[in-house]
Amino acid sequence: MRADARHNRLRILEAAAETLAAAGDTSLKSIARRAGVGQGTIYRHFPSREALVLExxxxxxxxxxxxxxxxxxxxxxxxxxxxxxxxxxxxxxxxxxxxxxxxxxxxxxxxxxxxxxxxxxxxxxxxxxxxxxxxxxxxxxxxxxxxxxxxxxxxxxxxxxxxxxxxxxxxxxxxxxxxxxxxxxxxxxx
Missing domain, CATH: 1.10.357.10 (Tetracycline Repressor, domain 2)
Known part of the structure; x- marks a missing residue:
């Protein structure tokens, strides 16, 4: 995996952990916004919301x-x-x-x-x-x-x-x- 892809994956996981721990909107759109990536980038790393949450x-x-x-x-x-x-x-x-x-x-x-x-x-x-x-x-x-x-x-x-x-x-x-x-x-x- 390229360095930028690894970096994006880590940002997505960090943003997801923060988003899931907070009350409110926990949608993939919200996670993408917090990570500073597009939803497509999330789907390139995690094929489903369940896969991201379990990770x-x-x-x-x-x-x-x-x-x-x-x-x-x-x-x-x-x-x-x-x-x-x-x-x-x-x-x-x-x-x-x-x-x-x-x-x-x-x-x-x-x-x-x-x-x-x-x-x-x-x-x-x-x-x-x-x-x-x-x-x-x-x-x-x-x-x-x-x-x-x-x-x-x-x-x-x-x-x-x-x-x-x-x-x-x-x-x-x-x-x-x-x-x-x-x-x-x-x-x-x-």
């Missing part, structure tokens, strides 16, 4: 993906799955743009978007496989299924009452996914 939140993606081995080493598979999904929901609650991108990333899985989305999908796949091996999850469940089911939970508000509601809904989701996990007493909120 901005790359550190969160890496942390979530890296957490899986430790969770599976310390907790039984259903509790590891619940703990990880709760962390994923928390990231989405704190950063609604990330949640929105995650909710649609599977539908617009370009190479760029896949680079950020795939580590999360791989991490969740490991959790699903561990649960299937333990006989805790409905056989045939995929990571994509779980993310699709999780999508509506990201739309629950971020205030205290809505946060408690998302916790309850996560437990409902997990009771459906893991009907015989044997951890009913271990899941908070039950």
């Amino acid at each position: 901005v939140y790359w550190e969160e993606v890496e942390e979530l993906a890296a957490a899986v081995p430790a969770l599976l080493g310390a907790l039984n598979p259903p509790l590891a799955l619940r703990t990880w999904l709760k962390r994923l929901l928390d990231v989405g609650a704190c950063t609604p743009e990330f949640a929105c991108a995650m909710s649609t990333a599977g539908d617009v899985l370009t190479e760029e978007c896949g680079q950020a989305y795939q580590p999360l999908l791989d991490a969740l796949s490991a959790l699903v496989a561990a649960n299937e091996a333990a006989g805790a999850i409905v056989p045939g469940t995929t990571a994509e299924d779980v993310l699709l089911l999780l999508g509506p939970l990201w739309r629950v508000g971020a205030d205290d009452e809505e946060y408690a509601r998302s916790e309850r809904l996560l437990d409902v989701l997990l009771r459906g996914l893991c009907p015989s996990d044997g951890t009913r007493g271990a899941l908070p909120g039950q």
